[in-house]
Amino acid sequence: MIAQILAGNSQLFHELIRPYERRVYIMALSFLRNEADAEDAAQEAFLKAFRNLASFRGEAKFGTWLISITLNEARSRIRHRDTIKMESLDEPPDDQGHTLPALLRDWKEIPSEALERKEIRLLLQKAITALPLIYREVFQLRDIEQLSVNEAAAALGISIAAVKVRLHRARMMLQKKLAPELKQVAPKRRWFAWS
Amino acid sequence: MVIECKHVWAHISGYLDATLPPEVLEQVQKHLEHCEICSAILDSTRNILILTADERVFELPLGFSERLHARLEDEIRGLAP
Numbered sequence: 001m002i003a004q005i006l007a008g009n010s011q012l013f014h015e016l017i018r019p020y021e022r023r024v025y026i027m028a029l030s031f032l033r034n035e036a037d038a039e040d041a042a043q044e045a046f047l048k049a050f051r052n053l054a055s056f057r058g059e060a061k062f063g064t065w066l067i068s069i070t071l072n073e074a075r076s077r078i079r080h081r082d083t084i085k086m087e088s089l090d091e092p093p094d095d096q097g098h099t100l101p102a103l104l105r106d107w108k109e110i111p112s113e114a115l116e117r118k119e120i121r122l123l124l125q126k127a128i129t130a131l132p133l134i135y136r137e138v139f140q141l142r143d144i145e146q147l148s149v150n151e152a153a154a155a156l157g158i159s160i161a162a163v164k165v166r167l168h169r170a171r172m173m174l175q176k177k178l179a180p181e182l183k184q185v186a187p188k189r190r191w192f193a194w195s
Numbered sequence: 196m197v198i199e200c201k202h203v204w205a206h207i208s209g210y211l212d213a214t215l216p217p218e219v220l221e222q223v224q225k226h227l228e229h230c231e232i233c234s235a236i237l238d239s240t241r242n243i244l245i246l247t248a249d250e251r252v253f254e255l256p257l258g259f260s261e262r263l264h265a266r267l268e269d270e271i272r273g274l275a276p
Contacts, residue, residue: 014264050271103232
């Protein structure tokens with residue numbers, strides 16, 4: 001399809017990107033933490049992909065290439081955003097140690113049906129977007145977009161070891177924040193599927 | 196070799212990704228068999244990962260797709276000969 005687009009059938013680009021719309025938007029949102037900015041950045045990323053399609057060599061998957069463009073777009077917006085405090089793209093210097101998990105004696109499985117509740121969705125959204133950027137981006141690529149460790153490392157331009165360390169910290173930070181909160185909002189007895 | 200809870204916590208991510216070396220995996224599994232706290236940490240982390248990966252957590256804004264394709268169409272027409 002890419003060859004056909006480059007040969008002049010530009011309309012096919014609409015079809016090419018449909019499977020990636022959500023992924024690109026969520027990636028931008030994860031960085032920019034603002035829906036309007038994320039939508040604009042996502043649109044810009046798709047436009048850049050269209051303009052630069054000839055430079056796509058097919059060495060990476062198209063989706064991974066799109067993610068790299070989105071990452072660059074979102075990062076450059078973060079750098080230039082002057083209305084809010086700039087967020088560091090470097091590892092926070094005071095966070096070299098271990099992230100201790102929330103200690104629990106038991107855990108009752110919270111089923112996916114719980115996501116029908118806005119309250120639960122908001123808790124999850126807030127916890128993810130509150131992660132420092134270097135952890136958020138790794139978590140986003142690995143655990144939300146399901147990229148492999150190698151793909152995430154390539155997209156972010158960091159080592160595989162760094163991906164693993166950051167992913168572990170991100171997961172522990174989320175467990176520490178979310179486990180007590182989810183335990184509190186989870187019902188005492190059992191879950192019923194929403195009809 | 197018996198390992199302490201804090202060592203198990205350092206391996207939670209590797210355990211979930213099934214990337215632990217066999218000897219470490221065995222130590223972690225032995226620990227989990229008798230430690231309810233580490234088991235609860237592991238279960239809660241796994242559960243949280245399943246929930247956060249669900250598409251319903253972050254949804255596309257209403258009309259996102261229409262606005263995107265309209266902007267793309269303008270771009271495509273602009274570049275067309």
